[in-house]
Every structure is written in structure tokens, then in C-alpha cells.
Amino acid sequence: MTENTKTTLVLGGTGKTGRRVANLLTTHALPVRIGSRTGQPPFDWADQNTWAPLLHDVEAVYLVFYPDLAFPGAAETIRAFTTLAVHSGTRRLVLLSGRGEEEAQASEQAVKDSGVDWTILRASWFNQNFSEHFLLGPVLDGEIVLPAGDVAEPFIDVDDIADVAVAALTSDTHTGRTYDLTGPRLLTFADVAAEISKATGREIHYTPVTPAQYAAAAAAHGVPEEQIAALTDLFTRVLDGRNAHLTDGVRRALGRDPRDFTNYAHDTATTGIWNP
Structure with a gap:
């Protein structure tokens, strides 16, 4: 890990x-500043006036965009933020992107064009x-209901x-690299339901629906119309099988295998959060 006395x-x-x-x-005793809408000062992607106050004396930024990089206008927002960050003295950017999201690549390019380590x-x-x-x-x-079929x-x-993010934020080793991050095996949503059922001792079912049915259910739960359209479109495209293969991104970045879903399900079940 490189010496880093400035804030991330x-x-x-x-x-x-x-x-x-x-x-x-924080565990590595590195200074951290939190960017969130509830923070002090607050950070809001929709309000550029909130950006500059958080960038003072910042060496590196972990970029997570809300609601999603595939949404319209995301790339322009990311480019505006990275430009301001670099102007303010930031020298390293680590972007969390979506696997198989073609629209997210414009935001990735904005980070690559920033002129600093990425x-x-x-x-x-x-x-x-x-x-x-x-x-x-x-x-x-x-019951897990999604327009995902048996993908x-x-x-x-x-x-x-x-x-992986912390490794990239604190070491030059990962500069200029793009990591596709997956777990160690492929699972359908029916497989996931079975894993959670086994871990909890409850019956969890997966029900595939059409995109129209999913959108109608989301509307009934009060999800805004513009978000429904974007999410339904995203789910329909990303869950079309394009990501149904494994990568070695975690091993390339960390030198170890990724965590298996079974371990996650077991550990999560012990917390009681899945108890109705």
C-alpha cells in the first residue's frame, strides 16, 4: 500500500x-470523507453546488453514481464531476460501473479522459x-419476482x-485497469431462492414475469414512472444472458477467489434480517 496522507x-x-x-x-488509518445526501456537508449528484466543498484536499475518489450509470444524463454528470475533482487536486479515481451496461461505458470514458490515475x-x-x-x-x-426468466x-x-476498490484507491498497481468482477459460479434466480431457503429454513420462491408485469407491480408499490421505465429496460437488457459467464477479476486484483453465494446466504441468515 502506498503512502497516502491526503483524504479519500x-x-x-x-x-x-x-x-x-x-x-x-479507516481500518488502514487513512483519512476518509463521506459523500452522501445526509452527510455534513451533504453531497447530491443532482446539485453541483454540493460538490466542491467535499473535494478540498482530496487525493482519491471512489465514484458511485445514483441512481445508475445507465440512466440518461449520467455520463455528462460524471464528466462534470471528474473535471471539477481534477481541478481541485484529485489524482486518483475509482469508478464503480455495471457489468454488461453499454450505456455506462460513456461514464467510464469520462473517467479515463480525466488525465489522472483511474x-x-x-x-x-x-x-x-x-x-x-x-x-x-x-x-x-x-417470493422474488423479476423479469429475468431462467438466465x-x-x-x-x-x-x-x-x-478491490480499496486496493485500487491505495496502490498504483491497479492504475489504468478495468476489472470485471463476478462471483465464483453462475446462479439462476431460482437457484438463489433455493440457497436462501436452505440458509433460512423458509420457503422462498422465484417467479419470472414479463417486463410489463414487473412495471405494473413497481407502479403499484409507488415507484416513480421514470425510474420504472429505466429499471425495466435495464433489467430486460442486462438480464438477457450477456453476463452469464465468469471472470477472474477478483483474483487478478486481490490474488484470491471471490466469496461464494452459499457463504453469503449462511452469514446473512444468522443476522436474522431474513426473519419475517
């Missing part, structure tokens, strides 16, 4: 990957989506993503 800004620092990245950096992390679906995000409710209800996905644990 962790955007999305209260989210799934950002929280873990911040904790790891690393791109293209992650597959998170294990923790089933325990810390929008699929927790369906797991508690006993297989190499689910990745966010602890692995955080480990």
Missing part, C-alpha cells in the same frame, strides 16, 4: 459498497441486493468489491 472521498459512503470501502480505509470496476449483480436493497422485501414475503448471473459479494 467515498461517494455513496453510506451505501452498500461505499460504507464498506470507508470502513476499510480504475474501473464493472460489477455483476450484488449478493446484498437480497438483504440490503430492493429484493429484501420480496425475500421476506417469500444465470455470477452474483458478486459487495465485500469483494470493497476489497
Whole structure:
């Protein structure tokens, strides 16, 4: 690990990957600044006036964009932020991107064009989506409903993503590299439901639906129309089998294998979060 006495800004620092990245950096006794809408001062991707106050004396930035890099306008926002960050003295950028999201590549290019050290992390679906995000409710209800058919996905644990991100933020070894990050095996959503069922002792089912059915259900739960359209389109394209293969990104970055979904399911079940 290189000497780094300046601050690392962790955007999305209260989210799934950002929280873990911040904790790891703190463990290494490195100064950390959290960027979030609830922080002090706050950070909001939709309000450029909130950006500059967090960039003072920042050496490196962990970039997590909300709601998703595949959404319209994301690349322009990322380019504007990276330009400001570099002008403010930032010398290293690590971007969390989506595996198989063609629209996200424009944001990746904006980071590559920044003129400073960069690393791109293209992650597959998170294990923790089933325990810390929008699929927790369906797991508690006993039914995971998605427009995913029987496609297989190499689910990745966010602890692995955080480990790779911290390595990239603190070492020159990963400069100029793009890592495709996957778990160690392919699982369908039916497989995932079976894994969680085994870990919890409850019956969890997976129900495939059409994109139209998924959109209607999301609307019934109050999800904004513009988000429904973007998410449905994203799920339909990314879950078309394009990501149904494994990569060695975690091993290339860390020299070890990624965590298996079975271990994640067992450890998560012991916390009680999947108990209705």
C-alpha cells in the first residue's frame, strides 16, 4: 500500500459498497470523507453546488453514481464531476460501473479522459441486493419476482468489491485497469431462492414475469414512472444472458477467489434480517 496522507472521498459512503470501502480505509488509518445526501456537508449528484466543498484536499475518489450509470444524463454528470475533482487536486479515481451496461461505458470514458490515475470496476449483480436493497422485501414475503426468466448471473459479494476498490484507491498497481468482477459460479434466480431457503429454513420462491408485469407491480408499490421505465429496460437488457459467464477479476486484483453465494446466504441468515 502506498503512502497516502491526503483524504479519500467515498461517494455513496453510506451505501452498500461505499460504507464498506470507508470502513476499510479507516481500518488502514487513512483519512476518509463521506459523500452522501445526509452527510455534513451533504453531497447530491443532482446539485453541483454540493460538490466542491467535499473535494478540498482530496487525493482519491471512489465514484458511485445514483441512481445508475445507465440512466440518461449520467455520463455528462460524471464528466462534470471528474473535471471539477481534477481541478481541485484529485489524482486518483475509482469508478464503480455495471457489468454488461453499454450505456455506462460513456461514464467510464469520462473517467479515463480525466488525465489522472483511474480504475474501473464493472460489477455483476450484488449478493446484498437480497438483504440490503430492493429484493429484501420480496425475500421476506417469500417470493422474488423479476423479469429475468431462467438466465444465470455470477452474483458478486459487495465485500469483494470493497476489497478491490480499496486496493485500487491505495496502490498504483491497479492504475489504468478495468476489472470485471463476478462471483465464483453462475446462479439462476431460482437457484438463489433455493440457497436462501436452505440458509433460512423458509420457503422462498422465484417467479419470472414479463417486463410489463414487473412495471405494473413497481407502479403499484409507488415507484416513480421514470425510474420504472429505466429499471425495466435495464433489467430486460442486462438480464438477457450477456453476463452469464465468469471472470477472474477478483483474483487478478486481490490474488484470491471471490466469496461464494452459499457463504453469503449462511452469514446473512444468522443476522436474522431474513426473519419475517
